[in-house]
Amino acid sequence: MRQQIAAANWKMNLTYSQAEQLLDNLLSKEYNLNANRKVVLAVPFPYLKLAVDKVNGKQGIFIAAQNCNTKKSGAYTGETSVEMLQSLSVNYVVLGHSERREYFNESNAFLAEKVNLVLESNLTPIFCCGESLDIREAGTQNEFVTVQLTESLFHLTAEQITKVVIAYEPIWAIGTGKTASSQQAQDIHEHIRNSFAEHYGQKVANEISILYGGSVKGNNAAELFAMADVDGGLVGGASLNADEFATIINALK
Ligand code: 13P
Secondary structure (H helix, E strand, O other): OOOEEEEEEOOOOOOHHHHHHHHHHHHOOOOOOEOOEEEEEEOOHHHHHHHHHHHOOOOOEEEEEOOOOOOOOOOOOOOOOHHHHHHOOOOEEEEOOHHHHHHOOOOHHHHHHHHHHHHHOOOEEEEEEOOOHHHHHHOOHHHHHHHHHHHHOOOOOHHHHOOOEEEEOOHHHOOOOOOOOHHHHHHHHHHHHHHHHHHHOHHHHHHOOEEEEOOOOOOOHHHHHOOOOOOEEEEOHHHHOHHHHHHHHOOOO
16 A cells, blocks of 8 residues: 655755754644654754654654765765765655756756665655646646656666655746646646556556645645545645644645
């Protein structure tokens, strides 16, 4: 059975004390989590240890980094390795967010290297894909996303691919308040699952969690998550408010 995941992406927000407060608020609430219904919190690097300690193995709640380097270690000033994340008991790494693709020029081939390293270290990549507004308007979003998956993921074995979480995030819906309709989300998630099915077979494709991201809020999460191929969400702005994110967690199937 594939996992349903509510993932928070705090991006570059909050001071240390605000992060502490948000974690305390979030963790003081009750959620119906289990092996197949999870929460992942992608917090800034300086707060990873704090977040891991606060969560302290609480059932169904995991911590993610928002990036990692392609190199294992060495003279790369200012960078963070997967080994460092592993040593902090971080379990997930967000890779290929559109903001990193756009502002840090991360290409599909470069992301393939990160995916390999994260999997080798037994952490779970949350691999982001998604098209810009002009591609959506041209109607070529399916082809565009397939290229992203092909160039960064399709070299993996079937066993490896089931360890990757996908986050489909249309760039035009990120931080804009303009959510994809639940049908738009379902259509492209189904396309993504079909692409996996073509490469790895339907059984493997059915195991892969595909999250939707882009202006997910407390008031639209349930409708989005109810769609057959939407297995939860990757949430930016609304994850900075404990009550709002709790509503999103409780909207998981
Ligand atoms: P918003 O939820 O703020 O639109 O951000 C989505 C996102 O980029 C999550 O990674």
